[in-house]
Amino acid sequence: MGKKKKGGGKHMLKVIAIDEQLRVIYEDNVHFDKDLPEFKTQGGVYIHGDRLTITSPVLMWVKALDLILEKMKSLGFNFSQVRALSGAGQQHGSVYWKKGSVQILKNPSSELPLHQSLKACFSVSNSPIWMDSSTASQCSALEKAVGGAQHLASITGSRAYERFTGNQIAKIYSQNPEVYMETERISLVSSFAASLFLGAYAPIDYSDGSGMNLLQIWKKVWSVSCLDACAPGLEEKLGCPVPSHSVLGPISPYYSQRYGFSPDCKIVAFTGDNPGEMIKCVRFSENDYISLGTSDTLFLWIQEPTPALEGHILCNPVDSQTYMALLCFKNGSLMRERIRDDCASGSWDEFSKALSSTVAGNNGNLGFYFDVMEITPEAVGIHRFNRDNQKVSDFPKEVEIRALIEGQFMAKRIHAEKLGYKVMPRTRILATGGASHNKKILQVLSDVFNAPVYTIDTANSACLGSAYRAIHGKTFVDQAGLSGQTKQKVYSSKEDQRGWR
Ligand SMILES: Nc1ncnc2c1ncn2[C@@H]1O[C@H](COP(=O)(O)OP(=O)(O)O)[C@@H](O)[C@H]1O
Ligand SMILES: O=C(CO)[C@@H](O)[C@H](O)COP(=O)(O)O
Structure with missing residues (x-):
């Protein structure tokens, strides 16, 4: 059984129960604002007058636990x-x-x-x-x-x-x-x-x-x-x-x-939500995981980390001898949407066609696209460079689209490598979030990381990760067959298509 004090935010407490085959047999949640209105939270939190201090009432969390257990009891x-x-x-x-x-x-x-x-x-x-x-x-x-x-x-x-x-x-x-x-x-x-x-x-x-x-x-x-x-x-x-x-x-x-x-x-x-999500997504093997949602977040499995001024190194929740890197990029889907609207008439289909009609490497044209102040790195603005490394003020539409996507993924790889990440022959990338529905985007991801990309379902990830860890902790990992993973290989890097490296 796994429990989680958040859920796609910090606004609910969730419970999941799984059986020995890892099938979900029970799932429920308590919504802090709706189910516990006496605490008067918004999104489960209080934003204080200075707009900087943000807290949650601790007794609300305890009461949410009482509520969810009582509910389970009444349902038998x-x-x-x-x-x-x-x-x-x-x-x-x-x-x-x-x-x-x-x-x-x-x-x-x-x-x-x-x-x-x-x-x-x-x-x-x-x-x-x-x-x-x-x-x-x-x-x-x-x-x-x-x-x-x-x-x-x-x-x-x-x-x-x-x-x-x-x-x-x-x-x-x-x-x-x-x-x-x-x-x-x-x-x-x-x-x-x-x-x-x-x-x-x-x-x-x-x-x-x-x-x-x-x-x-x-x-x-x-x-x-x-x-x-x-x-x-x-x-x-x-x-x-x-x-x-x-x-x-x-x-x-x-x-x-x-x-x-x-x-x-x-x-x-118990552990943090991001380590919990890592457990659910990579299970117990050495995969990397990229969430392409509103923001882009990378969870990377790292053997020899080199902590840097950007990004976080955490002890790996699956294997205490290794580490996980957590990198967050604020200019993710909203940035892609803005360029889609400017260069592809607001259509993902047209956006994808532009990616197909341009070549990997974009003939040396490169861009950095930060509509809002980025977290990794702390930078803002749109910066375009042509093949001669000269700053230019615009690109043709399809070049702009490829420059954006290649630039976003190259930045991810470069920042990850600064933290000690290495692309290995066994590297596999699991992708999730809205933009993972776009195969042309995933092809660029695969090419930049030179690794196969799989899509995965991450519904209730951290909560399900907790349930897996309950089994892991009880060490019947093998009997429960935790090495399997439902995922779909969607794109191979160019090198991978030539055969297994
Ligand atoms: N076909 C697509 N190609 C690229 N991006 C897409 C596509 N479909 C949806 N998206 C992007 O997915 C984003 C939402 O992703 P999602 O994982 O649902 O976000 P959240 O982080 O809020 O959970 C939207 O902002 C949208 O730009
Ligand atoms: O601050 C971080 C990670 O460093 C957050 O990821 C929190 O762990 C809670 O996140 P969400 O509830 O928005 O996923």
Whole structure:
């Protein structure tokens, strides 16, 4: 069974149950705004007056869990059959447990919904989440304390980001030291949800822990210099990080008494939504995954990462010896749509025809297209260069279309390679999102990466990934046949078409 504290956003809690054949046998969700209107959130969050501070009420998450379990019970779901349970939560968000709360967490009354027992357990009632960008000063201080942005990236996999948990904790400590002192444990959203099932503070897993600017990703221990730069006594409040597939222990007796779970049901470490999605999409083999949705996101399997100022390196949730790179490009589909409207009369068919009528390499014509400030790299504007490397102000329409698509994919490959990514003979790219319906676009992707491209279905990815990890954690991976994957090979690179390399 897998649970996830978001879903195509951060606005719902989802549940999926799978059987031994990995078939989905139950699926449901609780929508925070609609099903829990008493919290008055919008999209599951509160946007504060400064427009920078963004939080979610922690008790809303607990109440959502009560609601979804009650719903399953009333529909006759057989909890006693659940052998293992895991989950994924939006990355970076943090939960602050008040001193003494562990006793309540250990032993809540099975007569009451959990949110009633836990209502006084949180020293911060509104949890900072990944959308928050109010910690610019803490980010500069952290980079300065450890010797610069690149040095921080070399330790933790990322330079300082405002949403990353260490900077959020530093802000709470500097603004409310008494609240920080009153806190006995700090959880990520993922380890918080795991704690609710475990009836004890669940450890943070390596993969989600890599989104904090605090974990030394090589030795997989907290970095003392980062901890010290954020707040005093932090190590104790975080607990020891663990591998993402760790079995944390049996489910809390509360769930056996209230819902009929077997006392043998195991809780497998929860992780972040992006690592969870990686697990679902690549399953347990070394694939790379590109989501071509509103924005373009790359999830890459990396053996020897070289953290850079752009992009994130996280510990790999599937294989603790390797890493995953996460790269996000804001100018994805909306940029493609704009060029489609300008150069192909708003028609994807015409856009595709332009790609077919031009040659790979675009006769040396190249462009960078950023209608909005890009994340990777931080740049804006449209920049075109001809075969003589001269800046030009426009291209013929079909050259423009190819320059856009080749430019977008070359940027992805170059930024990925900066992070240590290597295209290998075994490289396979799994593509998803709206633009993955366009085979001409996928052909360019395949040519640029010189690797075969497959399309995959990613509905409920992070949630399903959690359910797979529940099985993975219980180590009956082989019996369950987790190496299979429903996907469709759509395009081969030119080299691949000549035979298997
Ligand atoms: N045939 C197509 N060719 C290229 N892009 C497409 C095509 N069909 C849809 N898209 C793009 O897919 C985008 C939506 O992708 P989707 O994965 O649904 O987005 P989201 O990230 O919001 O989930 C649209 O913005 C659209 O530009
Ligand atoms: O900040 C990040 C990744 O670094 C986000 O991906 C969060 O993990 C939540 O994302 P969505 O709910 O929008 O997918």
